[in-house]
Amino acid sequence: MDNSKIPQTLPRFSATFDPHTLAEIRRAAATGIYDIRGGGTKRSLPHFDDLLFLGASVSRYPLEGYREKCATDVWLGTRFAKKPIHLKTPITIAGMSFGALSAQAKEALGRGATIAGTSTTTGDGGMTPEERGQSQTLVYQYLPSRYGMNPDDIRKADAIEVVIGQGAKPGGGGMLLGQKISDRVAAMRTLPKGIDQRSACRHPDWTGPDDLEIKIEELREITDWEKPIYVKVGATRPYYDVALAVKSGADVVVLDGMQGGTAATQDVFIEHVGIPILAAIRPAVQALQDLGMHRKVQLIVSGGIRNGADVAKALALGADAVAIGTAALVALGDNDPRWAAEYAKLGTEAGAYDDWHEGRDPAGITTQDPELASRLDPVAAGRRLANYLAVLTLEAQTIARACGKSHLHNLEPEDLVALTIEAAAMARVPLAGTNWIPGQQF
Amino acid sequence: MPVVDLAVTSKRDLNAALHALTADTNETLWHVANPEGAHAIAAGVDVPITVEIDGHAGYYCAGMNQRATVIVNGNAGVGVAENMMSGKVHVKGDASQAAGATAHGGLLVIDGNASARCGISMKGIDIVVKGSIGPMSAFMAQAGNLVVLGNAGEALGDSLYEARLFVRGSVQSLGADCIEKDMRPEHIEILTRLLAEAGVEGVSPQEFRRYGSARGLYNFHVDNASAY
Ligand SMILES: Cc1cc2nc3c(=O)[nH]c(=O)nc-3n(C[C@H](O)[C@H](O)[C@H](O)COP(=O)(O)O)c2cc1C
Numbered sequence: 001m002d003n004s005k006i007p008q009t010l011p012r013f014s015a016t017f018d019p020h021t022l023a024e025i026r027r028a029a030a031t032g033i034y035d036i037r038g039g040g041t042k043r044s045l046p047h048f049d050d051l052l053f054l055g056a057s058v059s060r061y062p063l064e065g066y067r068e069k070c071a072t073d074v075w076l077g078t079r080f081a082k083k084p085i086h087l088k089t090p091i092t093i094a095g096m097s098f099g100a101l102s103a104q105a106k107e108a109l110g111r112g113a114t115i116a117g118t119s120t121t122t123g124d125g126g127m128t129p130e131e132r133g134q135s136q137t138l139v140y141q142y143l144p145s146r147y148g149m150n151p152d153d154i155r156k157a158d159a160i161e162v163v164i165g166q167g168a169k170p171g172g173g174g175m176l177l178g179q180k181i182s183d184r185v186a187a188m189r190t191l192p193k194g195i196d197q198r199s200a201c202r203h204p205d206w207t208g209p210d211d212l213e214i215k216i217e218e219l220r221e222i223t224d225w226e227k228p229i230y231v232k233v234g235a236t237r238p239y240y241d242v243a244l245a246v247k248s249g250a251d252v253v254v255l256d257g258m259q260g261g262t263a264a265t266q267d268v269f270i271e272h273v274g275i276p277i278l279a280a281i282r283p284a285v286q287a288l289q290d291l292g293m294h295r296k297v298q299l300i301v302s303g304g305i306r307n308g309a310d311v312a313k314a315l316a317l318g319a320d321a322v323a324i325g326t327a328a329l330v331a332l333g334d335n336d337p338r339w340a341a342e343y344a345k346l347g348t349e350a351g352a353y354d355d356w357h358e359g360r361d362p363a364g365i366t367t368q369d370p371e372l373a374s375r376l377d378p379v380a381a382g383r384r385l386a387n388y389l390a391v392l393t394l395e396a397q398t399i400a401r402a403c404g405k406s407h408l409h410n411l412e413p414e415d416l417v418a419l420t421i422e423a424a425a426m427a428r429v430p431l432a433g434t435n436w437i438p439g440q441q442f
Numbered sequence: 443m444p445v446v447d448l449a450v451t452s453k454r455d456l457n458a459a460l461h462a463l464t465a466d467t468n469e470t471l472w473h474v475a476n477p478e479g480a481h482a483i484a485a486g487v488d489v490p491i492t493v494e495i496d497g498h499a500g501y502y503c504a505g506m507n508q509r510a511t512v513i514v515n516g517n518a519g520v521g522v523a524e525n526m527m528s529g530k531v532h533v534k535g536d537a538s539q540a541a542g543a544t545a546h547g548g549l550l551v552i553d554g555n556a557s558a559r560c561g562i563s564m565k566g567i568d569i570v571v572k573g574s575i576g577p578m579s580a581f582m583a584q585a586g587n588l589v590v591l592g593n594a595g596e597a598l599g600d601s602l603y604e605a606r607l608f609v610r611g612s613v614q615s616l617g618a619d620c621i622e623k624d625m626r627p628e629h630i631e632i633l634t635r636l637l638a639e640a641g642v643e644g645v646s647p648q649e650f651r652r653y654g655s656a657r658g659l660y661n662f663h664v665d666n667a668s669a670y
Contacts, residue, residue: 146525149544151488178661190565190584190585191603192660194661195660200563200582204524204540204543204581204582205502205520205559205562206520211501214481214502214520215501217481217482218501218505221454221457221485222506224461225454
């Protein structure tokens with residue numbers, strides 16, 4: 001028989017051992033060390049895209065797009081702080097460290113947030129004069145490492161965020177590899193230049209909710225009870241974490257889902273620890289409601305927020321505000337196709353670049369290399385961020401008006417349905433076209 | 443001389459009064475009576491005054507201190523002088539865990555013993571403990587000097603950066619990447635100065651041994667994987 005006539009089986013790749021998995025096995029075998037990268041989860045997860053708004057109908061009437069007001073402002077820190085924060089839009093900029101980001105990028109975040117009337121946040125590595133100077137409202141992170149922690153900067157801050165965890169790596173500390181420990185970064189962190197720095201994952205001087213309460217009291221005493229105190233947790237056990245944060249005296253709880261970005265962590269941590277933000281919001285809101293604290297202690301959620309629909313859905317599920325990290329960096333210019341040739345040289349592509357820990361970012365954002373960093377114009381990048389924040393706000397308003405709401409905070413779970421059974425169960429809204437919420441009696 | 447009795451005045455009023463002082467104040471000596479273990483006494487002070495606490499202090503006494511001298515005539519709770527920037531804190535009794543944690547500057551003197559994690563994450567402070575210190579002390583300590591006249595507990599200086607540790611007595615065990623190092627003339631000088639500043643007499647710097655970072659974990663390496 002003529003062999004060329006026999007039908008051949010096509011080469012078939014395994015779904016379990018897919019090309020990415022195979023490449024990772026080879027990389028691990030060659031190096032003996034885990035893969036470190038920046039960004040958030042890359043696999044597909046139940047997310048806000050699995051929810052839809054119902055909009056107005058015969059029984060609900062919408063608001064007129066241009067004439068009828070749909071307010072967007074939010075107060076944060078009304079529980080105890082003498083000086084709560086008032087923002088024009090509920091979309092805040094998440095904490096990202098100077099060290100992970102260039103000074104120019106930090107300045108651009110401050111500029112963009114200020115134009116948009118929202119807040120930005122420091123990170124693991126202290127407060128730079130550039131970002132304080134350009135940020136009308138600046139939240140100062142209080143992290144386990146306490147790098148650069150300084151009472152003068154605390155007094156300059158508009159709020160304090162006690163960081164317990166991050167969605168990308170709940171239970172993990174920061175990482176900043178030697179390439180990014182420049183003289184300035186080293187001096188701000190009191191570390192030798194060029195070392196691979198691992199930040200602590202636990203606070204050095206307190207453990208557990210009872211200690212946290214005393215720590216928060218100390219921070220309030222130092223700042224004369226003026227500043228709102230946030231507590232940031234990675235989404236893992238949101239009901240209990242939120243309840244304990246409230247018990248510890250937080251003004252605001254920041255809840256970061258597993259999609260949330262990071263500057264650098266083990267890939268295995270990013271992809272396998274924590275839960276998606278979609279699954280975390282309702283238990284968090286439930287905790288606040290059970291304690292009679294919903295809207296009294298504000299809830300900020302983050303992790304994979306990309307557009308105004310995501311914002312509206314997060315608020316409809318009960319959050320008071322959201323935070324963005326990755327999307328803000330993209331608005332500044334991260335992973336921009338204009339640097340395609342340089343991404344190719346780094347063995348990657350625009351859109352997939354995640355070796356942020358290496359400090360060779362062609363866009364000049366996740367780097368401490370003076371030449372690369374100088375590529376980012378903080379004024380122009382700040383403007384792009386402000387434009388993007390305006391679009392998010394307008395999009396969220398568009399949806400809210402369609403649902404007949406005169407304030408974004410009037411959106412509610414009743415406005416939502418889910419496309420998948422998973423999303424219906426996690427967000428506790430009915431599967432579209434049914435009145436079935438998995439796990440609930442009716 | 444202001445005397446604030448915490449049995450009648452609230453701690454909030456005490457701290458607010460201390461924060462309201464200006465550097466040229468004439469009210470340079472304060473006494474705090476009946477502290478009864480209250481937390482955050484004299485936290486966040488930023489003027490060159492002296493505050494004497496006549497009794498036991500709770501958590502975070504003199505936290506984030508700048509320029510002030512705070513004397514505890516009793517024991518101090520967790521995190522005494524945490525994140526201190528400058529000035530001096532003197533505990534006449536014992537101190538609980540995390541004494542001097544993350545502090546950037548100033549001098550912390552503890553006449554008695556200090557519990558676990560003394561000097562954890564310290565970033566430039568000088569600490570002199572006349573008694574002994576507990577386990578995991580100077581964990582991830584970045585800069586500054588820790589002087590212990592007594593003994594040190596388990597895992598001293600684990601994951602140490604550039605802080606210098608001087609112990610006169612025994613060390614139960616050293617943490618990862620912490621090793622004994624030679625005592626050079628500059629270290630004798632530091633010890634002489636710190637012992638004098640802490641009011642220690644009759645103890646010679648030669649009686650101490652010095653411990654520091656082997657700097658073996660400063661950069662990731664496959665062969666160190668078990669230490670990460
Ligand atoms: C480059 C980068 C650096 C970050 N640094 C910090 C940090 O220092 N402290 C912190 O609490 N979170 C940090 N995060 C997490 C963000 O605060 C935020 O939780 C996350 O980015 C939100 O998810 P998103 O990126 O999907 O918007 C960082 C994130 C990125 C992308």
